Amino acid sequence: MNAEIVAVGTELLLGQIANTNGAYLAQKLAEIGINVYYQTVVGDNPERLETALRVAESRSDIVMTIGGLGPTDDDLTKQIVAAHLNEQLVVDAAAQKKIDDYARTSGTLKTSNNAKQALKINHAVSLTNHNGFAVGDLYLNAHGTDYVLLPGPPSECLMMIDRELMPHLKKQLHGDVVFKSKVLRFVGVGEAQLVTDLQDLIENQTNPTIAPYAKTAEVTLRVTATATDEQAATALVDQTITQIMARDGEYFYGYGDDNSLASVVVNQLIDRKLSITAAESLTAGQFQGTIGSVPGVSAVFPGGFVTYANEAKHRLLDIPNTVIEHFGVVSKETAIWMAKQAREKMKTDIGLGFTGVAGPDELEGQPAGTVWIGIAYRDQAPEAFLYHFTNGRQVIRERSVMSGLNLVRQRLDAD
Numbered sequence: 434m435n436a437e438i439v440a441v442g443t444e445l446l447l448g449q450i451a452n453t454n455g456a457y458l459a460q461k462l463a464e465i466g467i468n469v470y471y472q473t474v475v476g477d478n479p480e481r482l483e484t485a486l487r488v489a490e491s492r493s494d495i496v497m498t499i500g501g502l503g504p505t506d507d508d509l510t511k512q513i514v515a516a517h518l519n520e521q522l523v524v525d526a527a528a529q530k531k532i533d534d535y536a537r538t539s540g541t542l543k544t545s546n547n548a549k550q551a552l553k554i555n556h557a558v559s560l561t562n563h564n565g566f567a568v569g570d571l572y573l574n575a576h577g578t579d580y581v582l583l584p585g586p587p588s589e590c591l592m593m594i595d596r597e598l599m600p601h602l603k604k605q606l607h608g609d610v611v612f613k614s615k616v617l618r619f620v621g622v623g624e625a626q627l628v629t630d631l632q633d634l635i636e637n638q639t640n641p642t643i644a645p646y647a648k649t650a651e652v653t654l655r656v657t658a659t660a661t662d663e664q665a666a667t668a669l670v671d672q673t674i675t676q677i678m679a680r681d682g683e684y685f686y687g688y689g690d691d692n693s694l695a696s697v698v699v700n701q702l703i704d705r706k707l708s709i710t711a712a713e714s715l716t717a718g719q720f721q722g723t724i725g726s727v728p729g730v731s732a733v734f735p736g737g738f739v740t741y742a743n744e745a746k747h748r749l750l751d752i753p754n755t756v757i758e759h760f761g762v763v764s765k766e767t768a769i770w771m772a773k774q775a776r777e778k779m780k781t782d783i784g785l786g787f788t789g790v791a792g793p794d795e796l797e798g799q800p801a802g803t804v805w806i807g808i809a810y811r812d813q814a815p816e817a818f819l820y821h822f823t824n825g826r827q828v829i830r831e832r833s834v835m836s837g838l839n840l841v842r843q844r845l846d847a848d
Contacts, residue, residue, distance in 0.1 A: 434606065435468045437493035439485050441501040441510050442585060443476040454499045454583070454590045461594055463644055464614050464657050465603055467495070477507040486517050490578045500585030502567035504546040511570070511582060515554045518572065518580065522552040525559050528568040535566070554582070560597040565589040571601055613666035614657040615674065620694055620839045622684040624652045630680045634673070641673045649828060650835035651694065686842055694838045699727040699734075701845050707811075708781035709841065712738040712750055712771040714762070714788040715804065720834045735779055740771070750774040761797045763789055768807030768817035776809040783844075784809040785837050786817070792826045801826070804833050810844045 438455045445452055452474060459469040471492065475485045482501075489496045501510030515522050528551040535541070550567040553559050560569030562584060570582040581598060583590050603612065619627060624647035628635060631654075635643050641658035654677065658669035678685060687697045702709055711720050718739040724730055740746040743757050752770045760766040768786045776784025785808055792801025807817040820836055822829045 434466070434494045435470055435492075436462055436495040436497055437471045437473065437489040438469060439482075439489055439496060439498045440472065440474045441477065441482060441498055442474075443478075443507075445474045445500075446476050452499075454585070454587055457591055458497065458499065458583070458594055461599055462602075464655065465599070465606065465612060466642065466657075466659075467602070467606070477501065477509065479509055479513055482510065482513050483517060486514065493578065495579045495581060497581040497583065499583045499590060502550065502569070502582060502584045504544075504549050504566075506546075508549070511552060511554065514570075514572075514580060514582060518554065518574070520557075520572075521555045523555045524548075525551050525553040525568045527559070527561070528553070528566065532566050554580075557582075558601065560593050560601075562589050563592050563596060569593050569597065571598065573605070610659045610661065611663050611666045612657065612659055613663060613670050614655060615670050615688055616690050616692075617654045617656065617674065617677065617685060618651060618687050618689070618692055618694070619653070619681065619684040620651045620686050620835060620842075622652060622681065623647075627652050627654070627681060627684070631677060634676060641669050643673065643677075650832040686839075693727075694835060694842065695723045696727050698838050698841050698845070699724055699730050701842070702733040702783075703729055705845070706733075707783060707845075708733045708735065708779075709783040709785070710735065710737040710775045710779040710781045711785040711787065711837070712740050712746075712775035713786075714741055714746070714771070715791040716787045716830050716833050716837075717741055719830050720785065720787060720837050723834050723838070735781065737779065738775055746771065750778065763797050763799050763803055763805060765805055765807075765817040765819070768805035769809075769815045770807070772807030772817070773809040773815045782811050783841060784815075785840070787833055787837060789820075789829075789833065791829050802829050804829070804836070806833065806837050806840060808837075808840050808844065810841075811848075813844075 440452050440455050444450050455472050462469055473485050475481050498510050501508045532547050532551055553568050554570045554572055557570040557572040560571055567584045572580040583593055624645055628645055641656050644655040646653045656670050656673050658666045660666035686694055713720055721737045738749050740749055746752045747754055756766055756770055768788050771786025772784045787806055789804030790796040790799055790801050802822040804820040805817050809815040822832045
């Protein structure tokens, strides 16, 4: 089954807000086997919205609109869709009561446009709005395209997707079938390589399915299975994960949508009672800020250094000027000195040193994206590793932070 998402709002076209609702909806649909091949953004214009609906209807089984259900004059989605379906708008009694109750208890004046939010398409299933007033619609047309209408504010839209829409769609598509899904997170490997390693599993997938997603410096795989009960669905997911891990387990660092490499590393350090510090040049404290966002990090992170200028490296870390003069600031030797001096000064088990060229200009004849990361791990000899990143200053910094975290993860796993 294929779906098209039509996001409605001139503010989306102008770039004033991002279409985060569409991304979230597409992800949730993929989990239950509904493909999203197109996403359209259209402004608050009746004629253009009608055109977008006709185009979407010609190529998709389900058309899902987001936005345009509010009380203002430019909120026209429900009216346009109803006319397109040759249906009337009728009052949803529960939504109207919610509006009336709020007006009474809050002492606010109920205006005529408030009633607009309580309207629904005749013959549609109402989708309750748990965080607002605009009722959503699920219009199931046995002889044509199905329609879903969702509100635009994320606080309303995301909850309606989770609590209202997804249970309806699961029941419609799969009856009492149980879904089981796990997200696997990988670092140190690109999406192209990971997909190549798993190409036969992905190409031949039926149940479970494997969906890759590329993020900055990491890749996630969502493995989803269906079965008649949870135990059977879990077994199918676990069997596929075993196959994946046999090929790319060295890059795997954890499970979960809300997980992060920083959280995994910090919690490993806490469990093993190992402390960490860092000296940062090109990342300007971003590594320390990243681990600092993890609850409980104070148990393993006493502090660190931001040594952007060469003078700071000498004054704060006691790195001899001759090291930088002879090898350069963007060098293996400087990265090692930064790591070991930070560790010694903070008396931690682990020290990291970040030096390189964030860009946009080159430095010491080395192009933007050239990065050295040093690591001083307990009583092992300090080392440094060379990386070459692209895609701009901020991405270079983010990839540097992730690579530093991955170095720590690898040492912890090997120790």
